[in-house]
Amino acid sequence: xxxxxxxxxxxxxxxxxxEETERLISGTSDRPELADLAxxxxxxRALPKAADTPVVSPALSEFVGVDLTSTPEHVVLLDxxxxxxxxxxxxxxxxxxxRNTMIGQLAAFVGTFGGKVAVCTTVAAxxxxxxxxxxxxxxPFLPDNDPVEVETVDLPEDPDALAFVDDEVDEAKDDxxxxxxxxxxxxxxxxxxxxxxxxxxxxxxxxxxxxxxxDEKDFFDPYPEHELDExxxxxxxxxxxxxxxxxxxxxxxxxxxxxxxxxxDKTEAQQAAEALIGxxxxxxxxxxxxxxxxxxxxxxxxxxxxxxxLEELTAAHLAIDDEWEGLIASLIxxxxxxxxxxxxxxxxxxxxxxxxxxxxxxxxxxxxxxPRLNEINELFEVIETERDAEIDRLLNEFREAVxxxxxSL
Amino acid sequence: MGHAPGFEWLWNRFxxxxxxxxxxxxxxxxGGITNDVFLGxxxxxxTFFGNEDGFVSLLxxxxxxxxxxxxxxxxxxxxxxxxDPTDEPxxxxxxxxxxxxxxxxxxxxxxxxxDEQREVLHLRLIADLSIEQTALVTGRSINAVKALQxxxxxxxxxxxxxxxVTK
Numbered sequence: 001x002x003x004x005x006x007x008x009x010x011x012x013x014x015x016x017x018x019e020e021t022e023r024l025i026s027g028t029s030d031r032p033e034l035a036d037l038a039x040x041x042x043x044x045r046a047l048p049k050a051a052d053t054p055v056v057s058p059a060l061s062e063f064v065g066v067d068l069t070s071t072p073e074h075v076v077l078l079d080x081x082x083x084x085x086x087x088x089x090x091x092x093x094x095x096x097x098x099r100n101t102m103i104g105q106l107a108a109f110v111g112t113f114g115g116k117v118a119v120c121t122t123v124a125a126x127x128x129x130x131x132x133x134x135x136x137x138x139x140p141f142l143p144d145n146d147p148v149e150v151e152t153v154d155l156p157e158d159p160d161a162l163a164f165v166d167d168e169v170d171e172a173k174d175d176x177x178x179x180x181x182x183x184x185x186x187x188x189x190x191x192x193x194x195x196x197x198x199x200x201x202x203x204x205x206x207x208x209x210x211x212x213x214x215d216e217k218d219f220f221d222p223y224p225e226h227e228l229d230e231x232x233x234x235x236x237x238x239x240x241x242x243x244x245x246x247x248x249x250x251x252x253x254x255x256x257x258x259x260x261x262x263x264x265d266k267t268e269a270q271q272a273a274e275a276l277i278g279x280x281x282x283x284x285x286x287x288x289x290x291x292x293x294x295x296x297x298x299x300x301x302x303x304x305x306x307x308x309x310l311e312e313l314t315a316a317h318l319a320i321d322d323e324w325e326g327l328i329a330s331l332i333x334x335x336x337x338x339x340x341x342x343x344x345x346x347x348x349x350x351x352x353x354x355x356x357x358x359x360x361x362x363x364x365x366x367x368x369x370x371p372r373l374n375e376i377n378e379l380f381e382v383i384e385t386e387r388d389a390e391i392d393r394l395l396n397e398f399r400e401a402v403x404x405x406x407x408s409l
Numbered sequence: 410m411g412h413a414p415g416f417e418w419l420w421n422r423f424x425x426x427x428x429x430x431x432x433x434x435x436x437x438x439x440g441g442i443t444n445d446v447f448l449g450x451x452x453x454x455x456t457f458f459g460n461e462d463g464f465v466s467l468l469x470x471x472x473x474x475x476x477x478x479x480x481x482x483x484x485x486x487x488x489x490x491x492x493d494p495t496d497e498p499x500x501x502x503x504x505x506x507x508x509x510x511x512x513x514x515x516x517x518x519x520x521x522x523x524d525e526q527r528e529v530l531h532l533r534l535i536a537d538l539s540i541e542q543t544a545l546v547t548g549r550s551i552n553a554v555k556a557l558q559x560x561x562x563x564x565x566x567x568x569x570x571x572x573x574v575t576k
Contacts, residue, residue: 048425057444329552
């Protein structure tokens with residue numbers, strides 16, 4: 001970038017001593033002819049004072065453990081009572097990027113009316129359920145040993161998202177479920193299972209209608225890379241309103257175990273079709289996992305190669321730095337011990353040349369590694385493109401199959 | 410964690426310097442880099458031993474590494490999208506934009522420096538590091554830092570003189 005093309009005379013005229021340089025940088029120079037330069041330095045020095053404090057990311061805020069967040073959208077989105085709910089989240093640093101995305105979407109979700117209703121309902125249900133289960137209060141319409149009430153609250157099925165709900169929910173679930181179910185006889189368990197199904201039916205529908213909005217769907221599926229999840233979230237639009245929760249049911253749950261009442265208005269053909277779609281979906285999931293695993297097996301050794309090259313480059317840079325820094329250091333020492341203007345300028349010129357050679361050596365080292373890095377990057381591209389194409393193909397086949405099954409009904 | 414008030418103080422004290430330094434060094438996301446830097450530094454706080462100067466050196470060492478990573482990533486992206494890495498230098502327009510954010514005059518003047526000279530000046534002026542701290546952060550010797558800042562200052566002075574003559 002620097003041409004270093006100054007003539008010998010120019011260098012002679014403009015040369016600053018190292019001591020004067022230090023005074024300029026530290027802002028203590030008082031030479032009038034250097035006022036412009038001093039002013040420039042002062043303006044750069046003043047930049048941090050004029051700058052705004054950066055926005056604190058949710059990840060940093062969580063890590064620090066206090067609400068440093070000055071993010072405008074949080075200020076706008078969150079009402080006074082909501083941070084309490086947010087604060088109970090436990091840091092999960094294994095996947096910070098995904099979590100950051102989820103936090104943003106959760107904040108957006110909680111900021112909506114539907115979100116507030118869901119969160120408040122959750123907390124209220126958990127509190128009442130917990131209090132009832134522990135005997136602190138007696139709620140007449142709740143069975144004493146009923147383990148279902150907490151489970152029927154409209155919460156996202158994403159296990160990460162559940163971490164945001166008040167701990168009280170989990171405590172309440174533990175309070176209600178564990179000690180008492182263990183003591184039950186088989187007959188009682190069956191009886192409670194029936195009641196559970198009844199309660200689920202009764203409590204799901206009111207809130208599930210509200211959760212049909214796009215915000216909530218985005219919330220339930222914060223990771224767009226999960227194509228099948230997206231597809232699942234879209235499905236309810238096409239289905240009759242009588243089955244609003246189908247898209248949110250756990251895929252592992254066998255369809256045959258659904259309550260009789262819920263299947264009452266379905267034909268056998270519909271049930272068979274659903275079972276078939278479920279089986280296909282599992283197959284597609286497995287195929288996608290296999291494709292990804294295959295790609296990862298190819299990518300991993302490439303990543304190791306790339307890391308090795310970068311280490312090689314770092315080592316080369318360090319060696320070059322050692323070599324040239326030593327030379328420049330000796331020149332600097334010469335400069336500091338030299339009085340004559342002519343001699344000083346000559347040494348300065350040598351320093352300039354040494355710096356240029358130093359930079360050139362670093363660039364040469366990079367250029368040596370670059371072709372191999374490029375090759376690796378190209379291979380990454382090919383593998384990732386093929387992987388994505390294969391996954392797209394699987395998803396398209398799945399969509400077509402689902403369409404065909406539905407059309408055949 | 411029991412360090413929260415200290416973290417808050419450190420953030421308020423140094424985050425702007427890190428952010429401005431990242432912007433001046435051509436980061437496309439100075440705020441993101443700043444957050445990453447503090448996450449990294451706070452993550453090591455339990456094993457950190459030293460005073461405020463030492464912590465600032467740690468902050469800017471992390472910042473420098475993050476910036477190097479970002480430049481490499483940007484360069485890979487440029488190579489991937491254009492196919493010809495020689496067309497576009499690392500950072501490309503991002504660096505120019507960041508320099509322009511410093512102010513037109515300073516941007517033009519600093520653009521004439523080598524990357525190494527500019528980095529040393531940024532660390533000295535924006536981060537307010539001493540020569541010793543700058544040497545520590547950049548992994549160079551103290552004499553090398555002196556040489557770089559000396560050359561940078563002389564270069565800036567010449568540019569200013571030439572501009573004055575032109576006007």
